[in-house]
Amino acid sequence: MKLKKIFFTSGFCIFIFLLFSCGENKQKPDFTVSSNITNGKIQTDDTLTIRVNSINKNLSGISFEIKSNDKVREIKPINLNSEINSDYKFLLNNITLGKKELFIKAENTTEKISFTLLNHIIPTVLEYEILNVFERPNNSYTQGLEFYNDTLYESLGQYGKSKLVKVDYRNGNILKEYKLRSNFFAEGITVLNNKIYQLTWKEKIGFVYDVNTFDQINSFEYNNSLEGWGICNDGSKLYKSDGTEKIWLLDPNNQKEGGFIEIYTNKNKVVGLNELEWVNGKIFANRYLFDGIAIINPDNGGIEAVINLSSLKNMVTKHEKLDVINGIAYNVKRNSIFVTGKMWDKIFEIRIKK
Numbered sequence: 001m002k003l004k005k006i007f008f009t010s011g012f013c014i015f016i017f018l019l020f021s022c023g024e025n026k027q028k029p030d031f032t033v034s035s036n037i038t039n040g041k042i043q044t045d046d047t048l049t050i051r052v053n054s055i056n057k058n059l060s061g062i063s064f065e066i067k068s069n070d071k072v073r074e075i076k077p078i079n080l081n082s083e084i085n086s087d088y089k090f091l092l093n094n095i096t097l098g099k100k101e102l103f104i105k106a107e108n109t110t111e112k113i114s115f116t117l118l119n120h121i122i123p124t125v126l127e128y129e130i131l132n133v134f135e136r137p138n139n140s141y142t143q144g145l146e147f148y149n150d151t152l153y154e155s156l157g158q159y160g161k162s163k164l165v166k167v168d169y170r171n172g173n174i175l176k177e178y179k180l181r182s183n184f185f186a187e188g189i190t191v192l193n194n195k196i197y198q199l200t201w202k203e204k205i206g207f208v209y210d211v212n213t214f215d216q217i218n219s220f221e222y223n224n225s226l227e228g229w230g231i232c233n234d235g236s237k238l239y240k241s242d243g244t245e246k247i248w249l250l251d252p253n254n255q256k257e258g259g260f261i262e263i264y265t266n267k268n269k270v271v272g273l274n275e276l277e278w279v280n281g282k283i284f285a286n287r288y289l290f291d292g293i294a295i296i297n298p299d300n301g302g303i304e305a306v307i308n309l310s311s312l313k314n315m316v317t318k319h320e321k322l323d324v325i326n327g328i329a330y331n332v333k334r335n336s337i338f339v340t341g342k343m344w345d346k347i348f349e350i351r352i353k354k
Helices: 002-024 310-315
Strands: 031-035 041-043 047-054 063-068 071-074 086-091 098-106 109-118 124-126 128-135 142-148 151-156 163-167 174-179 186-192 195-200 205-210 216-221 231-233 238-241 246-250 257-262 273-279 282-287 290-296 303-308 325-331 336-341 346-352
Touching: 031 098, 031 109, 047 098, 098 257, 142 273, 142 336, 151 186, 151 195, 163 186, 186 238, 186 273, 195 231, 238 273, 273 325, 282 325, 290 310, 290 325, 310 336, 310 346
Parallel strands: 041 109, 124 303, 142 186, 142 325, 186 231, 231 273
Antiparallel strands: 031 047, 047 086, 063 071, 063 098, 098 109, 128 346, 142 151, 151 163, 163 174, 186 195, 195 205, 205 216, 231 238, 238 246, 246 257, 273 282, 282 290, 290 303, 325 336, 336 346
């Protein structure tokens, strides 16, 4: 018994010795990194500087990768330097905004720096003029609004009341309509190549219609984005908002989500992007519960300007179901923008002042 106890005690001591020895011999990283990022944020007009500090050895084969919009790619500094304890500099003006991760790799070590890339442009407030005011019934729960071939199309929401309609914008009369099943809550629409693309809210399904007959051609699912809010197109691809700071890019041929941009100002991310409209190379967006339009650069997601439309709500007839501003439709022929709101009895034709 005593002999067994001796063996047990000796074995336990060896185990403890090995355990602490392994801890003491744990491989240290080949290098450490630091940067000029402040409070986890940096702007697009800044030059990102990464300092690589070698630990007791010369480094070789250093490389950099960046994770942006859930995709990882190689990124090269503008001053590739093989010396140790070097500063590597990166231009940020060709990277989309939002959450980023930079991976620094050398030999057997990878270090990571996380940061948020902000826009360097302070949004300007644009003035506008009212060209016309068109009366309409006050029962349109406007979710999407779009001109196509000088004809106004509208998506009306709410469960049991959702519709796709063609409208006479001069008086609000419905010229053609398609009623959705009661379990669908219609959201934004856009029209491209004689096809209407309509989103639904929480059902994660969209519909494609023939613009002339309103016959349903197809349906599609969106499983990556959170919900269906607003949608627009640039003539070749679709842009879809989901209530977060993300705007998703969709292939119009198969409606698959091929990535996203994140919407930021020079200070913060912007969520609640609702109705979308493509206007002269920019995305115009209503923001839920905010009385205005944000003008977004689709290349990087930066908000460059805003239009304050809060005064328009004072010009519509007040009633108990009156809701938020929502609805942007650009009329190319008239070079003007039509805006309205949920349950508003007016559509306003406006033009941005230069």
